[in-house]
Amino acid sequence: MDCRLTADRLPEELPVLALREFVVFPYMVLPLFVARERSIAAIEEAMDGDRLVLLVAQRNPETVDPDPDDLYQVGTVAMVMRSMRMPDGRLKVLVQGLGKARIDSVIEQRESTWVRASALEGDAEGADDWTVEGEALTRAVRTRVEELLPLKNLPPEVLSITTNVQNPGRLADLVASNLQLRLEEAQEVLEIADPLERLRKVDALLKRELEVSSLQAGYQTEAPAESQDEFSRDHREAFLRDQLRAIQNELGEVDPRSEEFDEYRLKVEEANLPEETREEAVRQLRRLERMHPDGPEAQVVRNYLDWVVELPWDRCSPDQLDLDRARAVLDMDHAHLSIVKDRILEFLGVRKLREDSRGPVLCFAGPPGVGKTSLGRSIARAMGREFVRVSLGGVRDEAEIRGHRRTYVGALPGRIIQGLKTAGTSNPVMMLDELDKLGADFRGDPSAALLEVLDPEQNKDFSDHFLNTPFDLSKVLFIATANMLEPIPAPLRDRMEVIRLSGYTPEEKSEITTHFLIPRQIAEHGMSEDQVSFTKNAIASLSAEYTCEAGVRNLERQVAAICRKVARKRAEGDESKATIDTKSLDKLLGPPPYRSDHASEEAEVGLVNGLAWTEAGGEVLSLEANLSRGRGLLLTGQLGDVMKESGQTALSYVRSILAEIGVDEREFGKQQVHVHVPAGATPKDGPSAGVAIATAIASLATGVEVRADVAMTGEVTLRGRVLPVGGVREKAMAALRNGIKTIVIPESNVADLREIPKELKKRLEFIPVKHMRDVLDQVLVEPLDWQPRKRVSLSTRASQGGGMPAHASGPDAPSRRD
Template sequence: MEEKDDEKQEPLFELEGAAGEGAAETSGPKLQIPAKLPVLMLRDIVVFPYMIIPLFVGREKSKNAVDLALSSHRMILLLTQKDLEIEDPKREDAFDIGTVAMIIRMLKLPDGRVRVLVQGLIRARVESFEDDGKVIQSEIAVIHEPEVTEKTIETEALIRNIRSGLEKATSLGKNIPPEVLIIATNMDDPGRLADLTAANLDLKVDEAQKILETVNPQLRLKKVHELLLRELELLDLQSKISSEAKGEMDKLQRQYFLRQQLKAIQKELGEGSELQEEIKNYQEKLAKLQVPDEVKEELEKQINRLGQMHPESAETAVVRNYLDWMFSLPWNESTTDNLDLKKARQILDEDHYGLDKVKMRILEYLAVRSLSQKIRGPILCFVGPPGVGKTSLGRSIARSLGRKFVRISLGGVRDEAEIRGHRRTYVGAMPGKIIQGIKQAGSNNPVFMLDEVDKIGADFRGDPSSALLEVLDPEQNHSFRDHYLGVPFDLSKVMFITTANLLDPIQPAFRDRMEIIELPGYTEEEKLEIARRHLIPKQIAENGLNKQLISFSRGAVQKIIAQYTREAGVRNLEREIASVCRKVARKVAEGKRSLHRLTANNIEEFLGPPRIFRDQMLAKDQVGVSTGVAWTATGGEIIFVEATKMKGKGGLILTGSLGDVMKESAQAALSFLRSHADEFGINPTIFTEYDFHIHIPEGAIPKDGPSAGVTIATSLISVCTEIKVKHDVAMTGEITLRGNVLPIGGIKEKVLAAQRAGIRKMILPAPNKKDLTDIPGKIRREMEFIFVEDINQVFESALTVSPLKDRHEMATPQRT
C-alpha cells in the first residue's frame, strides 16, 4: 500500500534531509515522499525543484495519475518525454530523472482538460515503470544533493555573476518577474539559485534536462552561468537590431521634416517643385469642375494626400493616376441630340434597309425627347441571327441622334472587374469597361453598345452579367459606383444597346431590364435591296473598281442569294460579292478594262457551280407525303414528312434524327387517328395488323418541336385512307389529342421558306393570324393562307378528297 500524508496543509516545504533512499524526511514540517508515485508525462517542458507552474492535462492516463495523487498524498512524479509527438509514451520514451512535485490546486475545464498547479520538491530517479493501461506508476529513488559546507571564491563569483546577469537580462527586455529577481538577490544556496535561473531562461528540453540531471550544485551553477551568458549575447544582439530599425525610422522622419521645411522655403522664395505644379493644376481643375459634393470631397482628399507624399514614392504614382482618371471623365459634358425626326429617319434609311421596328422605336424616343428633357436613356436589346446588322445598326442610331458611339464586346468576359473595375489596392488597377467607354466617348450621353451579351461567362472571379444589372437598371444607374473610382457616376443619360444571337443564355433578371427587339432575318427581296444599295457599291469601291468596269444584274444577285448562301443575314452574301469583285479586279489588272456584266447565266464562271439547292415543292400529289415548314437559325426551310405502313403489330417507327417533342407529336397524331377511326372510315384492325413508319428526310440534321404535328397527322391519315396529299400546300401547327390545332412561333420565317419553294397555299393555326403583319405585303398578296382551329379542317384543305363521312358537320376554315 502507498503511504498517505495525513496532514492536509499547503505544501510550501523546504526539504533539508532524507531518512533513507526510498523516502525523504525534512526538518520542520515532516514530509515523506512515497517510494511509489503516479507519473505525469510532460511535453516540451522540464520542471525544476521549488518551481511553481500551472500544467494543462489532457491525456486520460495523465488525468488518472492526477486523480490518484489527489486521492492519496497529492504527490506526483513529473517526467519529460524525449519526443513530444508520442501520444502514449513507454519507458524508453521518457528521461530517467524527473521531479517529485506537490499538486497545490486542481481545476477541471469545460473542454475536458484538467488544470493543475504544481510545485517541484526534489529530484528523483525512475527505478521501475508500471503501466496498467489506465495510469502509469513508478518506483523512485530520491536524489539528494551533496551539502555545501563552505562556499569557494569561484562559487561566490558565479552567484554574483548570475544575479547581475538576471538584472541585465531584464534591462535588455527579458521578461523576468520582479519577485524572481528579489528571490535571487536573497538566495545564497548555489543549487537552488541554479534551478531558479534555469527555470526562467526558456531553455530547450535537452538543455533543461541536462541541468536537472546535474546533481552537484556548484557544477550545475557553472552550467547555468554559461547558458545565461549565451542568453545575454542573444538579447544584446536583438537590442542592437531593434535600435538600428528605430534609427532607420528616425531617419525617415527626419527626411520628412526636412522636406516640409524645404517646401516652406520654396514657398517663401516662390519656387515650386514639379509635384507642387501638378497639385496646383489639379486644384485649378477642381475649382472649375461641376460635380456632386461626394466626388468633390474625394478629389480634395486625394489632392491633399498627394501634397504630403514624396514625389518618387510608388503611392504618388497611384494617386496621380487616379486623379488623372477622375479629371478626364465627362462628368457634365453632353452632346446635343438631333431632334429632327425627318433627318434622323433619312440617316437610318441610308445605312439600313428594312428593320422598321427598330427605326420606329428610335424615332419614338426622339419624339419624346423633343417634348421632355427628363427622359432617361432607353435600354434596348437587339436579338437576331448573325449577320442581320445588329452591331452596325447601333452605329447608325448614334449617327442619327448626333451622339458619340462606343462599343465593347462582352463575348467570353468572365471577370466581374471587367465591368466594375479593380480596387486601387491592386497593382495596375484601372476602371472597368463602362467607365473606360465613357472616357473614350468624351460625353456622358453616348450610344453605348454592349455586344454579344448572351456569351458572357462566369467563374470564381464573379459573374459579369450580375454586375451589369446595376448598369442597365434606370432606377440604379444614375449612381453607378466603379470600384476604381469609389464615387458614383451618372449613367442615366446613356443609351445602352445590347446585342445577342439567342435569348435563352441571358439571365432572367438581366433580360428583364432590357427592351427586347427581335431582328428575325431578311427575306430574299430584302437581301436583294441590301445588296444593290449597300453591299455591291461597298465591295466595288474596296476592290478598286467602278461602275464602268463591273455591273450586277438583278438575276445575278438573286442567284447568289438563292444558290450560294443560306443565312438569315447578309454576311456570306457580301463575301460572295467580294469574291466576284476580286476576280473581275484580276481581269482588269491583266488589261481587260471593258465592262464586265454579271448575269444569272455567267455567275457560275466566277463562283463555280451552285453550292446550295433550293427547296422545291413536290411535283405531284402523293399518298403519305406532306409538306411542312421549319424554323432554323438561318431563316426557314420546308420539310417533307413521309409515312408508310407495313405488316406488323401496330408499332410506330420514327426516323430522321427527331427530338423528343417531335416524337411525342407523332404519337399524339397516331392516337388521335385511332380514337377517331370511325369518323374517317378507317378499319380499326389496321392499327393492330400494320406497323407505321414516319421518316423526315435529311436525317443528319436534328429536328425537334411541336409544329410538325399537323403535318405528321396528315401523312398518317393519307396512308390509312389511301387519299393523296396536295403537293402545293404547306402546313404547320401543333396537334392535341382532341384534334385542336395550337399556335406556333417563327411564322415569318416559315412563310418565307414556303414562298421560296414555290408554294402559294399554306395552312396555319387560327391564333397565328395576327403574325401576318410581320410578313411583307408583296408576299401576303402572292400567297393564300388557310387558318384552321382543328385537325379536320387541315385534312379538308390538305387532302385531295375529304376523309370525313359527314362533311356538313365540319367548320369551314378561314381563307385570306
Template sequence: MSENQHKTVPLLPLRGMIVFPTMVLHLDVGRDRSVKALEKAMVEGEEVFLTTQQEVATDEPDEDDIYEIGTVAKVNQMLKLPNGTIRVLVEGLQRGKIDHYVEYDDHAEVELTMIGERQEPTVEEQAIMRNVLEQFEQYIQMSKKITQETFASVSDIVEPGRLADIITSHLPLKIVQKQEILETLPVEDRLRRILDVLTNEKEVLGLEKKIGQEVKKSMEKTQKEYYLREQMKAIQKELGEREGKESEVEELREKVRQAEMPDNIEEKALKELKRYERMPASSAESSVIRNYIEWLVQIPWTDETEDVLDIHRSEKILDEDHHGLEKVKERVLEYLAVQQLTNRLKGPILCLTGPPGVGKTSLARSVARSLNRNFVRMSLGGVRDEAEIRGHRRTYVGSMPGRIVQGMYKAGTVNPVFLLDEIDKMAHDFRGDPSSALLEVLDPEQNNTFSDHFIEEPYDLSKVMFITTANNISQIPAPLQDRMEMIHIPGYTEVEKMEIAKGYLLPKQIKEHGLSKGKIQVKDEAVLKVIRHYTREAGVRSLERQMAMICRKAAKMIVSGDKKRVIVTENTVEDLLGKPQYRYGKAETQDQVGAATGLAYTSAGGDTLTIEVSVSPGKGKLTLTGKLGDVMKESAQAAFSYIRSKSDELNIDPSFNEDNDIHIHVPEGAIPKDGPSAGITMATALISALTGRPVKREVGMTGEITLRGRVLPIGGLKEKAMSAHRAGLTHIIMPKENEKDLEDIPKSVRDGLTFIAVSHLDEVLKHALTGERS
C-alpha cells in the same frame, strides 16, 4: 576698499546683460530714469550700481524687478549720441548687495553693502585655478570663438575671484546662469562652479562638432542629389518630359479641377492626390492611386453632346443606312418626338432581337448618327465575370473599372448611344453572374447611381441611350428582359435583299476592292441568282461575302489584263462563284405520300422542314430520327396517339400499330431540331403514309397539335412565311389564332402566298391531302 563697507549710489538697471567686477565695457543708456541716475553719479562720485532686470521687457523696473546682488562700477567716460542715447564707458569695481531701495521722482538710489574678496589664493584655490585654466584653454581650442590673446591675458591673473569673473564673462551662458555665478560669493565654490560649466561646455562643443560633421556629410550628399536632380530636370525639360513627381502632382491637380466633377467626387480625387503626393514612388499602392485618379479625370462627368431633335433629318439618315426595318425606325422617331416635347427623357432601353446579319448592330450606329450622339459598342459574348461589368476593387496593381465605365470613357460624353451587343451570349460561373450586374445598368430608375467597384462613387448613366442586341431572347434572364423594350427584326424578303444588295452591299464592296462603276457592272438578274442559289439566310452577311467574291474575281481579271471592264450577268455568275450551292424552290416537284413540308423558326430566321414517314411490317415500333429534341418527340407521340384514337374516322386499320413499324425522320439529321410547331406536320405525314393519300406539294404547314386534334398557335409566323415564299410554296396552313400576325408579313410575301387558318386537324387534312390514294 575694505569688506562690508556701506554706501549709497544711483541705480542703473541693465537689460539682458551682467557686468562683473574688473570688466570694462560700453553701455548705451536711453531710458530717462537711467540717464538721470548717470547724471547724479557724475555729480556725486562717478559711481553707479549695475544690476540686471529679471524680465527684459520691463520698461520701468522697481525694487521687485531687479536682482539684489550686482556690481558697483565707475563711469569713466560719457558721450551723448545724435539720437539722444548716452554711451558710457564703465569699469566694474566690486560686488554689492542692496540693503535699501530709495525711489525718487526721476531716478532711484540704493543703499549697499560692499562685498570684498581676498586677493591671495589658498593652496586649494591655486589647484582649482590651474584646472580651470587648463579646461578654459581646451574650451578655447574647441570653440574657436575666443582668441589665444584672451587666454594669455587671463592666464596671468593671480586673484582667484577676478579669474572666475573674467572667465565667466567670456562663456556663452544664459543671464540666469551668469547671475548665479555672480551671487556665488565664496571664491572656491565659484571656481568649482566654473569648472563644471567648462566641462559641460566642452562636451556640448564635442557633440556640436560631431553633429556638424554629420550635417556637413548629409548636406554634401543632399547638395549632390539636388545638383543631379536639377540636371535631370534640365535634361527632361530639353526632351519635353515631365519634371519629376512635383510637376506630375501639380498636373494631376489641374486636371482634377478642369474635369468638372461633382463636389463629392472632386473632394475624393483631391484627397487621394494628397495621399499619392506623400507616398514614395517605389510603393506599389502609389501606382494604384495614380491609376485611380487618372480614371476619375478621364471619365466624362458633365460633357454631353446636344441632341439634334429633327425628326425629318433623323428619318432620312435611318432610311439612307437601312432598307426596311420600319418598326425600329418608328420607335426611334417616337423617342425623338417625345424628347422634343419634354426637353428631357430618361434613356430608353431598346433590345433589338432577330437572326444574325439583319443589321442590328449597324442600326444602333445609325440611331447614334441620327441623334448626333457619340456611339460606343461593348460585346457581351462570352462574358462570365461580374467584374467585367462592375470593375475590380482597388486592392491590387492592375485593377481597373468595368467595361461600362470604360465604354463611357471611350464615348467621352455622358449621353452616348451605348450598344450592348450579344446580350443573350452571357454566361455565369464561380466568378459571378454578369447578367445580374446588368440589372442596375439597364434600369432607368437605378442607373443614375450606378456603382462601379473601382470608381467606388456613384456614376450617372441615366442620360445614356442603351441599345442591346440578341439572337434568342429565350436565353436572356427574365428580370433582364423585363427592363428592356423588345423590338423584333425579322429576316429580309427576296425583294428587300435585292434592294440592300444594290443600294448598300455592292457599292461598298466595289469601293473596298478598288473598283469603280466603270470597271464592273453587276446586272439585277445576276444579283437575284446569287440571292436564290448561293445564299440561304435571314440576314445579308452571306450575300455580302458573295458580292465580295465577285469583286475579287473581277479585280483579278482587270489587274491580269484579261478584261478592262467586267459585266456580271445571270449566265456568268457560275463562272465567278462556282456551281449553285442551294436549289431555289425547295418544294417537291410532285405530290408525295408520307412526306409533308413543315415551317420552322430558327435563330437564323425561318426555314422549311420536310418530315418523312415510312410504314413497314413489324411489331408496332415507333422510331424517331433526325436529332430531334424532347418537345419534338412528344409532338410525334401526340400525333401518333391522336391517329390511333381516330383510326375509324380516318379509314385506317385500328391494329396498324400492332402490325407495322413506323419510322419518322426529319432530314439534315446532323442539325438539332426542337419545338412544338411541327405537330400538325407530323400528324399529316403519318396519316398520309397510313392512308396512302399524297400531301399536296405546294402546301407548307405549322401548328402545335393536342391529343384531341386541336391546333394551337405558334411563334415566328413572319419568318416561317418568308421561308415558305423563298422555297416556292404557295399555300400555308397555320393556326387560326395566328391570324393577327399576318399584318407583320411584308406585302410582297403576302401577295405570293395563300394563308389557310385552321383550328382542328380535320381542317388541316382537308387542305393538305389530295382526295385519291396514290
C-alpha cells in the same frame, strides 16, 4: 573680376528673354528654367555669341507669347554661365546679372526677339563717394535686415553679404532680390537710377515687411487654440504649399512630385466631379502625397485618379432633334426596318418636347446579318451622339461589367465605364452586342450585373467596384442585340423593349444588294461603278440561289468574291467593262449551291413540308414518315425534348381518330411509326412541327398522299386543336424561297400576317385552321370519309382487347391481344 556693365561693354544688339512673375537684379546669380520656344532660341543664340542676354519682366505673367509692348522697358543684362537640356525639352540655365539696360528699339527675328539697348549708369560709384545720408541709410537697412532675418527665414548669408557691401545701389539691389516683392514693386526698384533714392525705397519696403511679419508672428503665437481650429485643413495646406513653392522657386528647385500633385489637383477641380466623387478623389490624392512614389500602392492610386479625372461626368453631346434629318440618315444607311426607324424617331420626338426624358433600353432580336449592329451606329449618327460597342459574347466574369476592386493588381473599371471614357461623353449610344451569348461561372453572373445597368430606376446611381462612387448612366441610350431571346434571363429581358428584326424578303435583298452592297464592294476593291455592272437577274440569282440566309452577310461575301475576280482581270490589263449576268455567275462562283427544288414536286404518302424557325431565319423541313414491324413511335433527326413530346402527342391524336377515318386500330397498333426530320446533323426543337408530324402519321394510316405544294406549321394537342406558334413571317419567306406558295397556319396567327410585306402576301396563300380535321381536309390529296365517333366504354374496350382508350394511353402501351 569686374562684372560691372558699361556702355562700351554692351553689344549693339542682344537677345531678349522674357521673365514671368519676378525681376532679376544686377549681381544676382540664379538658375532659370526656360520652356517657351522663343526664349529657348534666345538662350541658344546668346550661347553662340558673347553669352549676353537681356532679362526683361512681362507686364502680365499670364501672357504666353508676349509682344514687345507686353514687356517693361528696363531690364537686366545677364551672362549665361551654363546651359543644360532637360529630359522634358526645357533648358536649365545659370545666369548672372551684370547691369541695367533700357530698350531703345526692337529688332524682330523669326526665332527670337532682339533689341538695341543702352546701359544705365548709376552703380559705378566707388567707396570714395561717401555721404552722411548714404551711411545712415545703409546702417538702417542692415539693422532692419537683421531684425527681419528670423521672421522671414531668410538665409544667414544675406546678413554677412550686406555687411560687406558699401555701395548703396548694390545694397538696395541685394536686399530687394531677397524680399519676394510683388512684380510691380520690384520693377519700380529696378527702374530707379539714383542709388540713394533706390535705397530709400528699399528701406521703406523693409519697414513695411518688418511690421507685417511682426504682426503675423504675434498672431501665430498669441492666438488661442480654438482660433487655430477655425482654420480648415484645406486652407492650412494651401498656405503651406504656397510657402513651399516659394522656397523651391527661390532655390531654383522644382520637385517633380509637387508638379504631379498640382496637376492632379487642377484636373480634379476642372472635372466638375459630383461631391461624393470629389471627396474620394481628394482623399486618394492626400494618400498619394504621403506614399513612396515608387511603391505599388502609389501606382494603384495614380491609376484611379487618372480614370476619375478623365471620365465624362458632366460632358454631354447635344442631340440632333431634326426628325427629317434623322429619317434621312437612317434611310441612307439601311433599307426597310421601318419598325426600328419609327421607334427612334418617336424617341427623338419626345426628347424634342421634353429634354430630360429618359432614354429607352432597346433590344434588337433577330437572325445574323440583318443589320443589328450597324443599325446602332446609324442611330448614333442620326442623333448626333457618340457610338460605343461593348461585345458581351463569351463574357463570364461579373467584374467585366462592374469592374475590379482596387485591391487587385491591374484592376480596371468595367466595360460600361471604359466605354464611356472612350466615348468622351456621358450620353453616347452604347450597344451591348451579343447579349444572348453571356455566360456564368464561379466568378459570377454578368447578366445579373446588367440588371442595374439596364434598369432606368437604378442606373442613375450605377456603382462600379473600381470607382467606388455612383456614376449616372441614365443619359445613355442602351441598345442590346441578340439572335435568340430564350437564353436571356427573364428579369433582364423584362427591363428591355424588344424589337424583333425578321429576315429580308428576296425583293428586299435585291434592293439592298443594288443600293448598298454592290457600291460598297466596288469602292473597297478600287473600282468605280462605270467599270462593273450587275443585271437584275444576276442579283436575284445571287440572293436566291447562291445564298440561303435571313440576312445579307453571305450575300455581301458573294458580291465581294465577284469584285475580287473582276479587279484581278483589270490588274492584268483587261480594261473592258464587266457586266455580271446569270451566265457569268456560273463562271465566277461555280454552280448555285441552293436551288429552289427542296420541296418535292409529287405528292407522296408520309412526306410533309413543315416550317421551322431558326437563328438564321425560317426553314422548310421535309418530314418523312414510314411504317415497319414493331410498336410505338421512333423519332430521329437530332430532335429536342419538346419536339419529341410533340411527336408523341401527334401519334396519340391520330390513334384516337383511327376509327373515324376508317382505319383498323388493331392492325395499325402492330406497326412502328418512324418519323425522320432531315438534316440529321442539325439540332431541332420546338412544338411548331406537331401539325406536320400528325399529318404525316395520318397519311401513313390512311395511305393518302400529302400535297407537295403545301407547307404547314402549328402545335397540336391531344384533342386535335391547333395552337399558335411564332416566327410566321420568317417561315412564310422560307416557304417562298423553296417554291411553296400555300401555307397552313393556326387561326390565332392570322394577326401576325400584318408583319409580312404586301407584295409578299400577294404571292402566298394562307390557310388558317383551328383543328386537325381542317388541316387533313386541306393538305391530303383525297378527302377523308369521316365517320361519326362511337362511344365505347372502358370495359367494352378491355373485353375487346383494346386496352386503355387511345387518347388517354401512352403511345408505347402494348396491346393485350396480338
